[in-house]
Amino acid sequence: MSQYRTFTAADAVEYAKQFGGLDNPSVLTSAEEVGDGNLNLVFKIFDQQGVSRIVVKQALPYVRCVGESWPLTLDRVRLEAETLIEHYKYAPQHTVKVLHYDAELAVMVMEDLSDHKIWRGELVKGVYYPQAAAQLGEYLAQTLFHTSDFYLHPRTKKAEVARFTNPELCEMTEDLFFNEPYIVHERNAYPVALEPLVASLRTDDELRIAVAGLKHHFFAHAEALLHGDIHSGSIFVTESSLKAIDAEFGFFGPIGFDVGTALANLLINYCALPGLLSPREAADGREQRLKEVQGVWLAFAERFLALAASKTTDLALAYPGYAKAFLRQVWTDTVGYCGVEIIRRTVGISQVADIKNITDEAMRHECLRHAITLGRTLILAAEHIDDAEALIARVRQAG
Amino acid sequence: MSQYRTFTAADAVEYAKQFGGLDNPSVLTSAEEVGDGNLNLVFKIFDQQGVSRIVVKQALPYVRCVGESWPLTLDRVRLEAETLIEHYKYAPQHTVKVLHYDAELAVMVMEDLSDHKIWRGELVKGVYYPQAAAQLGEYLAQTLFHTSDFYLHPRTKKAEVARFTNPELCEMTEDLFFNEPYIVHERNAYPVALEPLVASLRTDDELRIAVAGLKHHFFAHAEALLHGDIHSGSIFVTESSLKAIDAEFGFFGPIGFDVGTALANLLINYCALPGLLSPREAADGREQRLKEVQGVWLAFAERFLALAASKTTDLALAYPGYAKAFLRQVWTDTVGYCGVEIIRRTVGISQVADIKNITDEAMRHECLRHAITLGRTLILAAEHIDDAEALIARVRQAG
Incomplete structure (x- = not known):
């Protein structure tokens, strides 16, 4: 033994x-x-x-x-x-x-994945992987559809939910995503200069209620077996390949949490690029990120719907039009969780290289301010942002 | 052993x-x-x-x-x-x-509860228990709040979800509530005279998609430890007491399922009364049922909010205003599940004494028709029925 x-x-x-x-x-x-x-x-x-x-x-x-x-x-x-x-x-x-x-x-x-590189590092350096967005969308659709109620037999699903009960790691997420950035907490890691902005999150009733709703869904909505931490640092890429690693946060949760986490880390990079690259490179990179945000969602939604049409085993969920209606709710969750991930990566303890690597302090603060403001907007407006195009319009609007 | x-x-x-x-x-x-x-x-x-x-x-x-x-x-x-x-x-x-x-x-x-009577039997006979609605609301609030994410520690909640995994009994509900009434099925038990009405349910896209959504929430939304079958036949009453029995369908599911099931059986009785009692007694009984529908919801919501205000342990869910926002979603679920329960008790196998005891066949069919139409209306309009008062208005409108 x-x-x-x-x-x-x-x-x-x-x-x-x-x-x-x-x-x-x-x-x-x-x-x-x-x-x-x-x-x-x-x-x-x-x-x-x-x-x-x-x-x-x-x-x-x-x-x-x-x-x-x-x-x-x-x-x-x-x-x-x-x-x-x-x-x-x-x-x-x-x-x-x-x-x-x-x-x-x-x-x-x-x-061994030594021929791959961590996507975040590449995003920080401004290296573009045009195929990554579609591959990430494909990954999300395949893993989330096949572990959902659309595909699994109800008895299997229930047993899987129990098997993937993950109290310790979920508790980290519950604290780091949904609590700490919205209270005074010693683990928060934003610069003092941003105190007024961060303080305003704490007293924003509408925001706090929306975050509570997202936390409640995280607690209670066992929609599919999530990766649970699918940010650009958990993704290896080459020119032609994309591989997810580091799934220790895996559990049955809301599908929008995985999709939103993935999109958020692209948008954090979007906010950080002016501090990382020359103006022209940053502008190019930003367009790539927006294209990727749309590309991830569209690839995910298209594959999910195709799988739902051909492989749904549940009689009621197979009714034509239901999968599409469900994806509208997933989208709303996605936008909300995207905002929550952006804020926890900028206000909270889990800071990312995209921001940390900005050497100019004033610029770093500006990028942080931009990201935090964007995160808040997404959480507040989630129900009014109808699709990926509208999301991109909001991002452009926010600066 | x-x-x-x-x-x-x-x-x-x-x-x-x-x-x-x-x-x-x-x-x-x-x-x-x-x-x-x-x-x-x-x-x-x-x-x-x-x-x-x-x-x-x-x-x-x-x-x-x-x-x-x-x-x-x-x-x-x-x-x-x-x-x-x-x-x-x-x-x-x-x-x-x-x-x-x-x-x-x-x-x-x-x-032993021999001094109590099964509520359904009393409702069928036209015996009124004025305190029952408030007591049922109290029961629902206490049991559902204290087994929800508002109150349980996240680790406890996750362990409880696993402990109360109930695949066999849930599968009965999954089939009997959400599948069989909406397809041609040998277990369905409505009279042939209602075939055109029942057939129209099967091809109503909007209805079928809404029912799929409710089934999906039943599968995936582990909000609280439900009774799982809290109809008037699972409830014992006296002049002063109300006791729930028969909880073999218990599992962690959407709170609106329990509340909606409870309301549905009052509304089935509402639909059946003209076939059970004299016109005057039936009219009185109907007013009692509507009062009870409102009374159950108001007692439930008031107690749930009071418990949330004083006993919520989760930091995010405790934010002022969140519990009220959550109850709006519970209400929408409640109206939907109420409609689903009405239809499965009239179209499906699990027929109830309220309808079965109507001896006049034409009258029985009329009451069934009324109930099925009401059930469909509630499922379709759930998102547009704002509160218990609006629900009652819809019920009056439906005849």
């Missing part, structure tokens, strides 16, 4: 030899730990030529609370691996392949 | 002596089986004076599928008992008290 122990590089190599599924595992010779070392160890396992062939990821227990939280901590590897395995069934081209996992060791062996 | 066996009357007496919680259990001497004998045995346990003191209810396995469905069948007793126990914590005056249950024996020991 396996028992938790922290892996050394040598352990990781041995583990990859055993579970990496290579025809000739003996070629694996060395490992490098490339994770941030805080919550997870991430080892790249190299062959004799120094080519990375396999990735071994191991969850570390939270250092400060090894006692009580231990079992939950281990469980996040099961949840991540099972979410990826489930999503891989339906979007194999866009989901990292899990080769093996062991819940007790809190370890997961995955395909 | 207990092992399933069907109880005889003598077994039931012995069991009640052991688990009925009486100070002097030896007074229990005899039992009478009063259930319908189809799915459950229900024994009243009498003392020497012939007074019923305890009820013993045992689930029978479905006769036709003893093999495969056995374990699920037993589980419905756990679900019923646990739902009643949970609801009793918050509405002890309006929930039957479970004294003991054994999941393996599929048996439950409950307080």
Whole structure:
């Protein structure tokens, strides 16, 4: 029986030899730990030529609370691996392949994606991947449709909801997205210069009520098995490929949460570009982002409707016109969650490189101000923004 | 260890002596089986004076599928008992008290309610219980608020959702409420004379899409631990008391489902009264029903808001104004589910005494026609019926 122990590089190599599924595992010779070392160890396992062939990821227990939280901590590897395995069934081209996992060791062996780059880093540098938006939309449609009530048998769905109960990671989202940016909280990380703007969020009744509604949907609307954290830093890209990783927040929640998170990180980049690139490059990049926002939604909606038309198993949900009506609600949720993600990435603790990499302080504050204002607008206007085109018009309007 | 066996009357007496919680259990001497004998045995346990003191209810396995469905069948007793126990914590005056249950024996020991009467029977006879509406509203508010995201800690709520996963009984609702009345199905039980009206439901796109939306919410919106079947036949009343029984459909679902089911059975009675009573008594009874419909909703909403104001534990949901905004959505759901319950009780298999007891065939058909038309109106107009007063206006308008 396996028992938790922290892996050394040598352990990781041995583990990859055993579970990496290579025809000739003996070629694996060395490992490098490339994770941030805080919550997870991430080892790249190299062959004799120094080519990375396999990735071994191991969850570390939270250092400060090894006692009580231990079992939950281990469980996040099961949840991540099972979410990826489930999503891989339906979007194999866009989901990292899990080769093996062991819940007790809190370890997961995955395909190597060294030929890919993290999308956020590329967006920050102004590198454009024209195919990424459509691929992301495809990924979202395939994973979310096939884990929804349209497709799963009701008994299977109910069992899956129970299997993917993810209290610890959901609680992080519940706090970081929906509470902390709207109260005075030590973890918030916006600059002092923005205090008046941020303070105005706290007392905006309409905004706070809308955020409460989005949090309530996050709690209660078990529509599909979400990735749960599908931002541009959880997405690997090449010229022709897009792969989602890091699904430890997976659980059954509102479809608009995943779609909105994806769009939000494109819009944060939109807001940040003037601080990152030359004016001309920034203008080009902004148009690319808007095109991507529309492209993600259109690809998602088109594929979702096509899947609903051909593969819906539920008799009532299969009625012609229902899937389209449902997607209108998903869109409203999407715009709202998009706004919430923008605000939690700018006001809250989880700041992103798009903003952090802006060296000029005044410019960085301006970009933050722009993003926060946009986030608020989206949350408030979600029910009045009819489609992706109207969303883009709102974004242009906001500056 | 207990092992399933069907109880005889003598077994039931012995069991009640052991688990009925009486100070002097030896007074229990005899039992009478009063259930319908189809799915459950229900024994009243009498003392020497012939007074019923305890009820013993045992689930029978479905006769036709003893093999495969056995374990699920037993589980419905756990679900019923646990739902009643949970609801009793918050509405002890309006929930039957479970004294003991054994999941393996599929048996439950409950307080005796022989001094109460089934509300439906009283409604059919034209007996008015002026306090019942407010008590039912109170029951709904207490049970639904305290099992919602407003009150439960997110981790507790998630564990409770998993604990109350109820696939078998939910599937009955999914089929009987949302599918069968809208298709040609052998279980439907409306008279041939109504074929044109019922056939028109099947091809009403707007209606079918609205019903699909309500089914989808039933699948996915885990708002609170519902009773799941809170019609007037699951409610015992006296002049001063109201108690809910029969909670085997308990699961986490949309709050409007319970509220709508409760209102629907009052409105079915409203439609049936001209066939049950003299014109004058029927007119009086109809006014009572409308008053009750409003009374249930107002009592529910008022108590829910008061509980939300004083006992909400979630930081975001506690924001002033949110509970009221949420109740507007609950109201829309309520009107929709009310329409769905009316239609499944008139078109579908689960016909009710209010209609069945109408001896004049033409009158019975007229009452059915009225109810089906009302049900359809409510489903279609749910988003445009702003409050209980507007609902009552619609009902009066429909005849």
